[in-house]
Amino acid sequence: MSESYVFYQGKIVKEGEVSISIRSKVFNYGLGCFEGIRAYFDGENNQLYGFKLKEHYTRLLQSCKSLNINLDYTVEELCKWTIELLKKNNFKQTTYIRPVAFKGGEGIGPTLLDDDNRILIYCQPLDKYAGKPELSVCVSSWRRLEDNMLPPRTKATAAYLNSALASLEAAEAGYDEAIFLTSTNHVCEGPGENLFIVKKGQLVTPPPSDNILEGITRDLVMKLAKEELGIEVVERSISRTELYASDEMFFSGTAMEVTPVVKVDNRVIGEGKQGDVCAKIKELFFELTIAKNPKYADSCTPVY
Numbered sequence: 001m002s003e004s005y006v007f008y009q010g011k012i013v014k015e016g017e018v019s020i021s022i023r024s025k026v027f028n029y030g031l032g033c034f035e036g037i038r039a040y041f042d043g044e045n046n047q048l049y050g051f052k053l054k055e056h057y058t059r060l061l062q063s064c065k066s067l068n069i070n071l072d073y074t075v076e077e078l079c080k081w082t083i084e085l086l087k088k089n090n091f092k093q094t095t096y097i098r099p100v101a102f103k104g105g106e107g108i109g110p111t112l113l114d115d116d117n118r119i120l121i122y123c124q125p126l127d128k129y130a131g132k133p134e135l136s137v138c139v140s141s142w143r144r145l146e147d148n149m150l151p152p153r154t155k156a157t158a159a160y161l162n163s164a165l166a167s168l169e170a171a172e173a174g175y176d177e178a179i180f181l182t183s184t185n186h187v188c189e190g191p192g193e194n195l196f197i198v199k200k201g202q203l204v205t206p207p208p209s210d211n212i213l214e215g216i217t218r219d220l221v222m223k224l225a226k227e228e229l230g231i232e233v234v235e236r237s238i239s240r241t242e243l244y245a246s247d248e249m250f251f252s253g254t255a256m257e258v259t260p261v262v263k264v265d266n267r268v269i270g271e272g273k274q275g276d277v278c279a280k281i282k283e284l285f286f287e288l289t290i291a292k293n294p295k296y297a298d299s300c301t302p303v304y
């Protein structure tokens with residue numbers, strides 16, 4: 001991996017040439033935020049597509065604004081550098097792209113006034129992230145962070161300790177993934193993915209006010225359900241036992257893509273296998289990630 005190319009401090013360099021101080025604020029205090037983006041490879045046409053780049057970099061710059069990380073780049077420039085980087089690495093497979101914006105300054109104290117603002121973008125091949133095609137999950141004993149505490153909306157680096165604790169608990173108990181509740185006991189999301197349930201023909205998902213990250217895949221899933229499948233989509237708070245009584249459940253996220261959940265806290269969901277709504281959304285989703293649906297072609301930026 002050390003021979004891969006990364007974007008750092010305004011240029012594309014070899015990964016091994018990047019050096020970040022052990023004293024940096026990002027390393028010591030997690031003062032940073034990041035994005036997770038995919039580029040999908042279409043083997044038939046030998047083409048790689050950056051997927052929803054604009055949406056991801058818009059969210060990154062919004063996160064930076066909340067966290068006082070001042071980058072000298074526009075969304076368009078970051079999209080352009082990302083395409084350059086993918087080209088330079090000559091990836092011919094589905095790839096994960098990780099931009100990290102952070103405070104690189106040294107000195108004791110977790111201050112966001114530090115004016116050493118940096119961005120690093122690296123990428124690596126990534127096929128499936130979910131270890132299995134159908135997941136068994138648990139409701140975590142760890143509560144989700146709140147907007148006025150460590151805002152999940154900002155995809156802040158430090159917030160992923162909350163995610164990691166829930167994932168650790170789930171893995172140690174033999175589950176594939178965790179689901180957070182909010183401090184008001186509403187269903188929130190997974191450690192790195194949004195959640196949907198299907199009940200009485202409606203597609204239901206928690207609202208942003210329940211401290212979710214407003215997922216880019218979540219937006220797309222809602223649009224596909226409404227516009228392509230004619231399914232009613234409702235954003236509202238969900239109670240824990242509604243999960244158990246749902247007809248279908250699935251996760252959405254850049255890494256997780258669209259992945260069905262078939263068991264929660266050992267209760268079987270629906271028929272214990274991927275449901276019809278999830279299957280249809282998955283099909284539409286994967287088709288459009290490689291620019292096969294003209295209506296959604298602007299989501300895909302060709303690399304080559």
Ligand SMILES: Cc1ncc(COP(=O)(O)O)c(C=O)c1O
Binds near residue numbers: 213214
């Ligand atoms: C906590 C959390 N929720 C949801 C998501 C899904 O968001 P997106 O679809 O934009 O990748 C992610 C992944 O970025 C995440 O980390």
